Amino acid sequence: MRERFDLELVRRSDTAGGETATFAVGVPADLLYFAGHFPGEPLLPGVAQLVALVLDRVRALWPELGEPTRIGRLKFKQPIAPGDALELTVELERGEEAPRVHFQIDREGQACTVGVMTFATAAESQG
Numbered sequence: 001m002r003e004r005f006d007l008e009l010v011r012r013s014d015t016a017g018g019e020t021a022t023f024a025v026g027v028p029a030d031l032l033y034f035a036g037h038f039p040g041e042p043l044l045p046g047v048a049q050l051v052a053l054v055l056d057r058v059r060a061l062w063p064e065l066g067e068p069t070r071i072g073r074l075k076f077k078q079p080i081a082p083g084d085a086l087e088l089t090v091e092l093e094r095g096e097e098a099p100r101v102h103f104q105i106d107r108e109g110q111a112c113t114v115g116v117m118t119f120a121t122a123a124e125s126q127g
Contacts, residue, residue, distance in 0.1 A: 029082035066120030074115035
C-alpha cells in the first residue's frame with residue numbers, strides 16, 4: 001500500500017496578496033487511505049484530502065505558517081476514487097489578519113473539494 005499521492009508542481013506564481021501553486025495529483029489505486037473506505041466502492045476520505053494532500057502541500061510550500069486553526073467554507077462536491085487524475089490549487093492570502101489558504105481539488109475541470117484553511121500567526125504559534 002502506498003502512503004503518498006503522485007504530485008507534480010504545474011505552476012507557481014505571486015499574486016497581489018500572496019502566492020498561488022497548482023499541482024497535478026495522481027491518486028494511486030493502492031493508496032492506503034482507501035482501505036476500508038468503502039469495500040467494493042472505495043472513496044477517498046475527507047480527512048485524507050485535507051491532511052495528506054492539502055495540508056501536506058501547504059506545509060511544503062509555506063513552512064513558516066503556524067498551525068491550522070480553522071477550516072471554513074468546506075464543501076465535498078464530488079467523490080474521489082482510485083486512479084483519479086486531479087488538480088490541486090492552493091492560494092496563500094497574506095493580510096493583516098491570520099494567513100489563509102484557499103484550496104480547490106478539481107477533476108476534469110469540476111470541483112471535488114473546496115475550502116479555506118486559516119492558520120495561526122507566528123506570535124500565536126509561539127505563545
